[in-house]
Amino acid sequence: MSQKPVIARPTGLTALFVANIKEPGKYHDGRGNGLFLRIDPKGRKQWVQRITFGSKRREIGLGSCPTVTLAMARDEALENKRRVRQGLDPLAEKRKSQKAMTFSDAMERYLEVKLKEFRNEKHRKQWRSSLDAYAIPKLRNVPLDEITMQHVQKVLEPIWLEKTETAQRLRGRIEKILDWATVTEQREGENPARYKGNLSEVLPKPARITKTKHHPALSIKGxxxxxxxxxxxxxxxxxxxxxxxxxxxxxxxxxxxxxxxxxxxxxxxxxxxxxxxxxxxxxxxxxxxxxxxxxxxxxxxxxxxxxxxxxxxxxxxxxxxxxxxxxxxxxxxxxxxxxxxxxxxxxxxxxxxxxxxxxxxxxxxxxxxxxxxxxxxxxxxxxxxxxxxxxxxxxxxxxxxxxxxxxxxxxxxxxxx
Missing domain, CATH: 1.10.443.10 (Intergrase catalytic core)
Structure with missing residues (x-):
């Protein structure tokens, strides 16, 4: 479902509206501060500010709701507007103030929890080995908030045709790690490893390229x-x-x-x-x-x-x-x-x-x-x-x-x- 921008109130958002709204979409504050509330299909609420610095338009995450209140988001948005007027890039300043978690860091944190779900040792090894073999060489030190769809595409393309089933599973595992990063507020925005409406547009459909390989069997007469x-x-x-x-x-x-x-x-x-x-x-x-x-x-x-x-x-x-x-x-x-x-x-x-x-x-x-x-x-x-x-x-x-x-x-x- 496409997310259409919605003006919540002519005078801007209210705390009551923010607490009660559940429909996925973008809800703009309408105060000229570029602030809006984004609700994803899973109901997660995040504050985002759209700014223009130089000739570039970009979005800055201001935290998730209700941890960050409407008032807090407005204060941060106003401070970012001041920084832009002073010739400072708010996003660059934010990155300087905190050490960004890398994909490798996130993977280790996520696997600490995820691998406990598996009773089968073979499945635990498959999860880690596929990530270590294909994702880590290209994403190891990339900060989570800088990972784009193109990053994930470069991981998958070398094996998408020859090892389609492995590539599909790998994509899902990367998506789950980045979902974890979003929930724990280590990154913001859409998941770049999502397939539908995202990677599906740049990678061949698995059903068109996968050839089913059956286990060799005896003939009935033999x-x-x-x-x-x-x-x-x-x-x-x-x-x-x-x-x-x-x-x-x-x-x-x-x-x-x-x-x-x-x-x-x-x-x-x-x-x-x-x-x-x-x-x-x-x-x-x-x-x-x-x-x-x-x-x-x-x-x-x-x-x-x-x-x-x-x-x-x-x-x-x-x-x-x-x-x-x-x-x-x-x-x-x-x-x-x-x-x-x-x-x-x-x-x-x-x-x-x-x-x-x-x-x-x-x-x-x-x-x-x-x-x-x-x-x-x-x-x-x-x-x-x-x-x-x-x-x-x-x-x-x-x-x-x-x-x-x-x-x-x-x-x-x-x-x-």
Whole structure:
């Protein structure tokens, strides 16, 4: 929404008007002092004075309301007018009187608070590493009140086309840091990292330049052969990979699985919300082959993990990938192409097994919602989810049994469900 200047009163603003007005816009004092109250879309109120020094028109922030009252803002505006008449630049004088906080300073202050929100260490590292790699080299010592849209543009342009997703996340992180700086009165005015109506006018639209890169997946027809090769491998990592494939679960969900999440008698695995990507509890019906793996997997004393690392800790995120990589290497050593994605030609990876399962379910005619729930995807609108009181556990159990039979080459599941 555009902010149109508004004359609040013919005789100027009043303290009562300033306290009660909430509509975003610019409200001029109307006393010839260049003073106006700016209210942004989030309802934040700031005092700004527009002056002309030499041939340049500029805006000076006078603080936020209600910390700075109307009377205080008028006094400061009058003093600035006097400085201009004396040939002094009020903005330059203001900067001399206080050490401006730089972007680097603001980033550190903001991250002290922000990073505490993340339970995942990986996310904490991603926030800092992207800022350190791309923003800090160009913005490190730039005072907050001097950062312009052009500064942010120069940070993003080198990676906007080649690393679009990273660039988008980086832009959002810079925007949040500068929002923090505005709220804490370290800077004033519009956020130069804002996308809509700002950077959107100088950078290509992400949707037009981003090419979705899917995880390489096994073909449906090649899955049983791959499964047979996996069955011949021993070790915790191979067992974890088999379990992940049978349940269509994410690698992280399997690697972090603990025994208190499992009910072997009910053949049920309940993943708590805090371990799920969607932050919702997920019930996984276990096919017979998956239950058999759990009965056979060796336990390490003192470890709660179902598939522990050698010393009892959690398996690393590369462990399952290494199993598939070694299987691929063995195939290539025998002169065969191995287990590759039919579209990209790249070797299949653990996460791609979920895509193979999804393709198989579609080919066999399973209900869309049933298959998506098996993958723990969010399905339907908020209203639809509110009225859907079941997670289709019984139907999903049969579907995963059929998937297990398919992998074992025990006959195809029926084509309609």
């Amino acid at each position: 899955a049983p052969t791959w499964w047979g090769a996996l069955r011949s491998r021993t070790g915790i990592a191979a067992m974890a990979l088999r379990f992940a494939c049978l349940t269509a679960a994410r690698s992280g969900e399997v690697r972090g699985m603990t025994w208190d999440e499992v009910d072997l008698d009910e053949a049920l695995w309940i993943i708590p919300a805090e371990r799920m990507k969607g932050q919702r509890e997920h019930r996984v019906p276990l096919p017979d082959a998956a239950v058999q793996i759990l009965r056979e997997v060796p336990r390490i004393e003192g470890s709660d993990f179902v598939f522990p690392a050698p010393r009892g800790g959690k398996l690393s995120d590369m462990t399952l990938s290494a199993v598939m990589r070694r299987m691929q290497d063995n195939e290539e050593a025998e002169g065969r192409p191995g287990y590759r994605d039919e579209q990209s030609g790249r070797p299949a990876v653990p996460h791609g097994l979920r895509s193979t399962f999804r393709d198989w379910a579609a080919e066999r005619g399973y209900d869309h919602i049933q298959a998506e729930l098996a993958l723990a995807h969010t399905v339907g609108t908020n209203v639809e989810r509110a009225y859907r009181r079941t997670d289709l556990l019984i139907k999903r159990r049969q579907m995963l049994e059929d998937w297990s039979d398919f992998l074992e080459n025990r006959g195809a599941a029926s084509s309609t469900q």
